[in-house]
Structures are given as structure tokens and as C-alpha cells.
Amino acid sequence: MKINHKHYIITMIAVLFLGSCKKEGEFLTRPIKAIRPFNMTGYAIGDALELYFDDVKIRDYYGKISLGTVSPQLAFENDVTIMQLRKKSTGEVVYEQKFNIADAKNEVPKFYFNGTSIAKSYTYPKPQGKDYLVNFYFDGPKDLGPVDVQMEVLEYYYDNNNNLVVVNITGFPIATEIAIGKWSEYFKIQPPPVMLPTQPGTDFYPLITLKSSKTKKYLLSGDVVENALQIELPDQWTSSGKTQSIHIQTKIADNKALYFELNDLVQVFP
């Protein structure tokens, strides 16, 4: 048959018209078969963990892992859903668990991720006698360099307007040159020494602070109080020893200021 321009037109119309006949669409939100309770706790350090369900990334975890504001619920679109924890830097699956719609309870056993592999718990030495042991894992910007940890005893008083007035600061080093991104060795913390007031009406208060090993300056802006770490100190009446494994993360507040977030892994894994 000889094809002329009229045939072209008819063909084009037919293609367009028939091509438009797909009517059904897929639902944007897929139906949920069941919602079941769920729980997961743990700790990740050294590298972040990515949480995947059925190959869909849900969120990242670093530091203390708990559900927090997330509803402790697991939605089943199918009878089975597979959870994976992947190492963020490489994508390597470090943990996998299958959950079934028939199970009444869905829980991930508490775990510790050291940046390479998953373990059931974080291990630490038990204190001998009255020893107060502490190690540090400092997560800060790489250009910050190593840090020093010291105890600083403040001699202070409150003025008539109830303002804190620091008269003297005496420092006692605990650890120096703590590298960024790795656990330090364990250090013993001694109770603060007994000191004599330099003027009447003052009192003493010990604090643990962080300074740059290079500049010997506080890492955060502000005074000594603002640079204090919440670490438990022994005193002369302490009857038993203690181990603390302190993970220090530098974070940025809404007002763009740096602050420290501390977690004691011994408390997470008692």
C-alpha cells in the first residue's frame, strides 16, 4: 500500500489516542498489615550506623541509640520485614535481623558498635579498691588536634547580688594529648587535694575541663564553668571505686555555639 501524508496523520492520531488509555494508578501510601511494638537500644562509636528496613534507609545512628521521640512501633507492609544496620562509611552490613508479623514482641538485643563490628556489650575493666578509672573518646573536628583533660579547683564566693566570683583556679592534670577518634587508656582520678582559702569566706569546687593540647586554651568559648565536663570525681570519703568511659561529642547548638555531649558507656552497659 502506498503510504501518503493522510496515513501519517491517521497513524499519529491513533498512537496518541490509544497511548493515553492507561487509567489505573498505584497507591502512594502502601497499606499497612499490622503495627507491632518494637524496641532497640545500643551504642555506636567510630562510625555511624545506617538503619535499613527492607533495603530502604530510615535513619542514621551515632552515639547513644534509643528510640527517643520515635514511636516504638514497627509497621508491617508484608508478613516479614528485614532490618539491617550498615556501616555508614562503607555500606557494609554489620547486623541483620528478621521480624515476623506473627511475633508479639520485636526487639533488637542491646549492642555496641565500635566502628568496625557489632558486639553484645562494651567491655571495661572493673575498678580495684577505691580506684576511679576513666577513659575518653573524643569526637571533635579533626583540625582541633589532641586535647588535655585536667581537674581544676575553683576558689570562689557569692557576692551580695548572688553572682559567682572566682578568686583562684588551681589545675591538676589528669590526661594529656588525647587523640581524636579513639579510646584513650584508662586514667586514675585522684580526689581533689585539700586546699587552704586565700581569703576569708571562700569555698572550693573541683571541675574537670578540656583544653587544646596545642594552645592550652578551653575548647568552648566562655569561662571555666562553661567548659566543665559532667564527670564524677572521687572524694576522700569515697568507699568504693568506679569506672567511667566517657564519649565526648562536640555539637552545635541552635545559636551556632559549640557544646559538649557526654555519655558514660559504663552506664549504658552496666
Added chain:
Amino acid sequence: MYNSTKRSAIKLLYFMTRLTFLIAIVTLTFSGVILASDVKSQSLKDVKVSLGAKPNTLRELFRALEEKSGFSFTYAQEIGDMSGIHIEDSTYTLYDILKSISIQKHLRFIQENFLIAVIAVPIPQQPGRISGKIIDDRGEILPGASIKIIETGQFIQASVDGTYQFSIKPGTYTLEVSYISFQTKRITEVIVKEGKMTPLDVIIQPAANALQQVIVTGSFKKESIAGLYAQQQNRIALSDGISAEQIGATPDKHLGETLKRITGVSTTDNRKVVVRGIAERYNVSVLNGSTLPSTNVQERDFEFNLIPTSLVENVVVAKSITADMPYGFAGGLVQITTKSVPNQNFLSISAGTSFNSQTTGRDFMGYGRGKYDYLGFDDGGRDHFPEGLVDLGGYDPRISDAQNKFKAAQVAEQNKRIGGTERLGTRIYQAMPSQHYQFSLGRTYALDTSDRSKIGFVGSVSYRNTQSNDNIASMRRGDWSRQPVKADDLTDINTGNIYGFNTTLGVLLNGGFKSANHQVDTYNLYTRIFDNRFSRITGWSDENPKNDLEQKFPGTSEDDRPKFTDLLQNKLSGAHRFGSLKLEWSMARTALQSFEKDAVAAALNAREIVNKAPLYFYQPNSSSDPGFGVVHRDQYVYNEKNYDAVVTGSYNFRIGTTAHTFKTGINYLKKDATYHWGILPISVGTNSTIPFAQIPIQEWGNYMTMQGKDSNIFYFPASYSLNSFAAKSTSKGGFVMMDHKVFSKLRIVYGLRADYFKLDTVKNSASLLTDKNSRLTFEEKKDWYFLPSANITYSPVKELNLRASYAKSAVRPGLMENSRFSRFDPSYGSQVKSSGVSSTIIDNYDVKVELFPGAGELLSAGYFYKYFDKPAEFYRLDRENNGRGYINITNSDWAKVKGWEFELRKSLGFVSDKVPFMANVFLSGNLTLQQSTVRARELQSKTLPDKTDSLYYTYSKYPRALYGQVPLLYNVGIQYAGKKLGLNFTFNHAGYKTFITAIDPNFVEYERPRSQFDAQISYKFFKGKMETKLNMSNLLDAPFRHFVNDHTTYEQKPGTEGGLDLEWHDKYAYKYGFSEKFEEGYIDTKTNRRVGDRQTSTRYVGRTFSLSFTYNF
């Protein structure tokens, strides 16, 4: 040479010719006999021939055939030289080959035994046409004028509309036009080409002495230009328009695209018409003289896409008013005239497709579709409003039947009758390219030999399906959060899409009868539009802004509006001439039904669970919520019927050399409208145990049996959600008008119109609980208005017009503008409601200078001033002080609008005579500069000592801009219209537009300036029978951007704290660096909040490329 010798010579030649002929025949006969011994048959059908190499010329072909068939061919040399022959490479009979050649080359074969003589068949000449109008020096048509072709003696009379048409052999002719008491005019050098139409409008002058025969002679070129001048110069009113010929030169497919080519006219989404920067409410659109009802119930707009350009005779936008115009306006009167009796027969088929850069091939979301959505009809899947729905006000699903106003079984039965929720819930479809098809036919039949009387019709059937996806890049309007919690948080934005699915069917059938003195036409238009707009916006509300706890993830709002609109307009009109008296009449019926079926609003909540961040789910309203809540399915049915009739009579007379027309007429327009709404909130008892996060909305219908806490979802209509509005209005009027043409240079037209309007609301229910006790203020001061008008045109020289005009006009309220119905409009992000609208009376003043440097060329400048008494406006009010308010339509006190208008239309032919195509290049541009001021007012009430309520207004001290104002508008275009190729580039710019006005500048919403660049390429194939058009629109992907002057950009003036009754301007001033215009501002580092204007909406529509093919048979 003596005559006898001549005769002898001729006789000898004749004898010799006959002798030669006889000898030739005898020779051929004998040759045939001799050669016949080798051939079995002389029948060409029996002789099979197989050709080897393809011949280039007929000579080569005939030689090959002679060798293979034994036949001999005799032919002239020019036939032998013919090339370009197509013979299939296979064995055929000699008959087949000669038949094919005969068709290809217009040849005839005569067989005489074995001799075949080949002769050329003359190609019959197609006639050409001369067609045009006969008009007098005032531009008045002259029906009955005689037109004669001197060379052939053909004679016809102009029809009642002044048109004439000759069908004649190609050649050069002289036309003679005569009419009683006019100078006879001869036009020479009228060239008629084969199959072509030669347009020629002739203007003839009145004779000073009727008895004296004066013949004026002019050339075709001179006369055709004069005809064009006469049309441009003799329009009574200030107007701009576009004719069928001009539209034909553009690639426009429908009227929506064409309107913006007219000076001072811009359109929004091809629906709303803005003329001279004045909003659509003050503009009127008429189709063949009858008003077009709005296809949107709460606003004035019309889908101009419905009217294909091929059926349009012309579009004229009148900007000043004469007494004979029955509909009041302030911006412009858009008059669309469709063809009735075509000048020539035509049949055309057009098909096209278009691709949008952000729609086609991408995900396209929407609720469940029907089987026939592509055809524009519902398949019944949206029928959820059975008769006799019961208002369940007072029902409490938590208490027992005995204590309840309604029994649970009753509610369950009503739920069942309404039906399930299967259609709800967002689906993902694939967006298809848009497509359109159109079939148009026009026929004309002469009723007498002189072609004076004829009947004819034009008809068209069209189909269009368009899918669009508007990308809302930012939404900070209405209830949406007005700014991010942290200015530097780029994820704290509200975004979404508006998906548009539109199927339009149109049938147009016009017909008419035309004779020298009478014309009767009928115009019939039926259109059906299925328009489904689905908005889906995701973000945070202003009440619950983003935070890291329970508002970590945004919620989603959905709004699905499937609307089926039917428009049927039937019109009969006539024009009759009895000597100097002309009578025109028309009557029309227009019916509009706008049926919004199963419109759904729903919201998705976001909750973060372990494996869904977030988990989205729909949640019904709480049964304790007295309103519609966030989930409801609705039905809105608007019916409007218009009946209109117009009768006018005009009488032409002359006093000396001056010409005058007296015109008078009456008009009547009756409108009836009903509006029914049904809103079914989907609610649930507060004690429900249904796990909504697990139940998709499309399955909610399974939980409506009302048998306990686990099945207590129900439709919860209240009295105000099943209600209606009914109104009727009557407009009537009469006018007298005089038109004087004095000294051929001065024309004065003046008149007086008496205009009556009455609107009655038969039923006017509220649609919101909060409005149940509200009242509308309808202050129509009087029913009758007397509206004078006057237009003066002075033409000191042929190329120059000076015009001045004044007119008073009345813009009447629409029926729904006085309804207590209100509804959420996603375009505004809030409810739209009326506080009562009455007529606006406008004083219009215009002056204009027009210069016509050449045919079709124009240079003009004009100034206009308008005073609006009680202009009706859309403005935002915030009586509840929630920062969102609502859009209110009601009258302000007064408005003043003034502006300048400039236009240029120039051919580039003057650049160089040596480059002929330059004459086909036109440069056009127009510029409108406008400024408006409004005195706003606010209705207040107080209780008088006698404990009765008294209403009064408070007036704003400081004027503001009129709603819809666009202070700067310009179009620049360059167009090339060649024989085959057409190019058109246009650049359109609109300045700051006052989108929504308000007394408090913090609520005024502006649209930022927008520039759109479009290009079109068209090309004609197959001798002009097929035309391809490629339209590229919005090439710059210009977004629509709206903003509000945020409160962070201004500060309180010192000393005004605690001041009572202070207006905004008394109390506040813009901070340094900020003004009423858009300023993005900066982020305050201390607060991490933006100081700058709030960008309320940013919407991208994408670039569209459309390709269409039209074939004319």
C-alpha cells in the same frame, strides 16, 4: 496580397493538410498491417511488458516500450522531454503503464492499431475569487451596493452585511462599484490568481449631487489600503482587535492564546482577562453579542480555550463605551464573533500534541479516576450524593440509641447509601502528552445565479485533553507556616504540586441566510469540560511549626476537585435593511451547569515510627468538631440560565454633505441561578478503637456499620452543609444614540442609555456554622441608571485620528457574588466569602492619538481616567485575628484609575526594498502604565439607645491600590509571515500585580513581576494544504511568585504606642532598605530568623512545546 490570392493560399494549405493527414493515416494503417504479423493482439491490456532500466524521460520510456511491445508512439518533443516518471520495477501490461503515465503527466493516449499518439491534456484552470466589503466614508457597510466586473459583465449586489464575492477565471479585471447617491468607483488592476482569493474592501464617497454621474477611478493597491484605513479610522469607540486574517497568520489554536495579542489585554491561565491592568471583574466577554457565564462559580472567568481560532471571524476588545453596548464594563468588552456563513467551502482536520517539561512522562498524582475521564464523562464512580440525605446535627456516636437523636442503624443506612471511600487516597499515574483533535466544516450554497443570496453553515467538533503539573516550590499562605523556624534550615519548607487533568469537548454549529437586504443567523455552541485539579501540599502549619520532636516531619493537605461543566448557547439573530433603515435583533438562551462531583479534602498526618520516617496516614475528623474538619467529600452543583434579547434600529440620513445616523434599541437579560452544595465531613466517634494508621482511607467504607467502637466512621452532614442558594436577576435597558459625520473630518457620536438591574436572592443559606447568623449588605441604591456617553473623532489628515470620549457605565454584581456560601480556595489558602456586592458606577474618560503610517501600521498614544463609585473588590480581612483571615468580596467606597497606553505596529519593509521578505516582518509592541487608588471602608455596627442595631462605615485615611491592579504591562513581538514559513516571537511582561488587597498592608498580597517569552514556528506543506505549527511557550520557565510585606520589614513609629484608632501608616514605617516592593531581606544571625518579605507562593508551570498538524481538504 489580394483577398482572392489569400483565399487560394488558405485553400491550398487546407488541401495539403488533409492530404498529408490522409497519407499519414494510410501509411500508418499499412504499417500496422505489416507489423501486425509479429504481435498477437492489438489490445493494450493483453500486451505485457517488463521494463529493465528505469527510463529518465518519456522519450526513453516510449523507445523501450516500442522495442518490447511492437507499438509505435508519436508525440511532441516537449512530451518526450518530460522527466520524473515513476514506474514500478515489475511486469505490467502496456495499458497499466500508459494509464499510470497518463495520471502522472496529464497525457492522453489515442490508439490507432499499433500507433499510439500521445497528446497533452490541458489542465483546467481553477477559478479565483474577489471578496470584500463595500463601506462608506464612515465605515458603515452598504448592503445592496452594485459591483460589476467590466470585462465579463458579471454583476452582484452586496449582502446585508456589506460583503460581496465573485468567482472568476484568473486574470486582471476592473471592478465598478455603484450605489444610489454615492460616487461610482472603478478599481483597476484587480489581479485574480488561480485558486486564490483577492481581498478588496471598497470605500465609496457620497455624491454631492445625486443626479450627477461621477465615476472615480483608482488602482487596486490604492483602494485596498484605503479600505483598511477606513476600518481602522472609523471605529466609533476606542478598540483594538484581531481579524480572522490576522489570526490565520498566527499559530494560535484557540482563543485563549489569541487574546493576549491584543493591545492592553493579558490573560491568566487563558481564563481571566485583564484589560488595561484592570482585573477580570470589570471586563465582560461576549460571544456573538451574548454574555458568557463564568465557568468558575465564585470568580469571573471563562475557558477561552473552548473556542478554536478557525471558527473566529474576529475579536474586538472595546475599551470605551457607546450607548448601544448593553453590558457595562470598565476595562474592556471582549467581543468574539464566530463565522456563520463562510466565504468559501472548507473542510479541515487538525491534530496536535504538547509536552510540558515538568509534566509529561513524570508521576502524575490524583485520586481514583473514572473509566471515561479521558472522554470528559463520569462513569458513576463519583456518585455519592443520593437524594434525601439527612442532616445528622446532634448525633453523638458515643451514646446509646435511646439517648441519641438518631439511631446508629439510621446513620449506618445513610453511610451505605452514600457509599464507600474506594475513590479516595492518592494514586500515582503517568502524565501523558496533551492531545487535541478538531474537525471543522464549512459550506455555502448560492440561492441565485448572481450569488447575492446564499445560505451556509460552519461546524466544528473538537476534543482536547491536557495534563499539567504545577510545581509549588514554596507555599507560605493561609494556615501554612509563614517562615522557617530556623532561617538557615533549608528543609523547613512547604512544597507541593497542583495536578490538572482537563478534557474539553466542543461542538459548534452556526448557520445563516444572507441576501442583499436580509440576514438571519443562528449560533450554537456546546462545550463540556471535565476539569480535575488536585492540589497536594506538604509542609508545616503556622500553628504547629517544625521541631525535632512531634513536628519533625511535615503533614500533607490534599484537595481534589473534579468538575464537569456543560455550556450550551443557542442564538438566533437577524439584520434587515429597508432603504436607510436597518433593523437588528437577536435572542439567545445560555445554559451553564457546573457540577463538582465528589470533591474531596483530606489531610495526612505524619508520625515517625521505627521503620517509617515518617508513616503517613489519614485520620477522620472528631465527631465533636462542629465544622467540616479536614476530611470531607463534597458536591457542588451550579445551574445558570440566561435569556437575552436585543432589538436595535438605525436610520441613516444626510443633510447636505454631512451624514448622520440615529440609532435606538432595547435589550433584556434574565438570569436564573441555583447552587446546591452537599458537604459530608467524614467523622469518627472520640471513643473509636479503629487503628487509622493501619487502615488506608480507601478502606474506611468497611468501618461504617456503626456497630461499636471499631466501626464508627460516619458521614456527618449538618444543616449548613446540605443547603442551597437561588437567585435571579433582570437587566433591561434602552438607548438612543446619534452619530454625526461632519465635514468628513469630524465625527461625533453621543447617546444615552437607561439601564435597569434588579437582583433577588430567592434562597440564601450559609455554608459555614460561623456564618449562620451573618447577614449580607446589599445596598443597591436604585434600579434605574441613566448612562450618557460621547465619542469625538477628529481626523485632520487621513493618517491621523484624535479621539476623546466619555461614558458612564454600570458593572452589575454577579448572582453568586451575593451568596452567603463560602468555601476554602487553595489558590488563596483561605475561605472566600461575600459581604454583599452592589453595582459599581464608573465614569470613563479617554483621549487617544492614532497615527497610521501605512496599511496595517499603527502608532498610538492614549490616556485614560476612571472613577469607580463603590468598586467591588476581593480583599483579605482578619476579624478573628488568626493571621490568615479570609477573602471577602464587597464594595469599597471609591477608586480612581488613570493610565497611559501606547501601541506600535510597524512593517520592516521600509528598511530595504531590496530585501522583499522584510515587508513580511512586523514589529509590534504595546505598553500600558496604570495607577489606581482606592478609599477602603469597613462596615461597623453599634447599638443605638433604643437597643436597635445600626450599621455604619469607617473609612481609611490612606488610599491603596485597586484589587487586580497591574501598573505596568507590555508586549513586544516580532512576526514573520511568509508564504510557507511563519515565525513569531513574543515577550510579555506584567509588573507588580495587586493579587489580594487589604486595609492592613500586612495582608496585601502581590504577584511579583513576570516575563514570559513565547515562540512559534509554522510551516505549510503540500501546497499549503497541510500546516504544521510548533508552539513553544514560557521558554524562560518564569514562575508565578507572590509575596506579602512581612511584619519584620516594618517597625512601629516612636510615640504611637497605645494610640487608638491609628491606621497602619500612622503607626508603622518600613525599615531602612524595605518598601512595598519585594525585598528578600537577610537572616538575622542573632535570632536565625529572616527579616524580609514573606514569599507566600512560588509556582512553576514549566515550558510547553506543542506540535499540531492541520490538513485542509
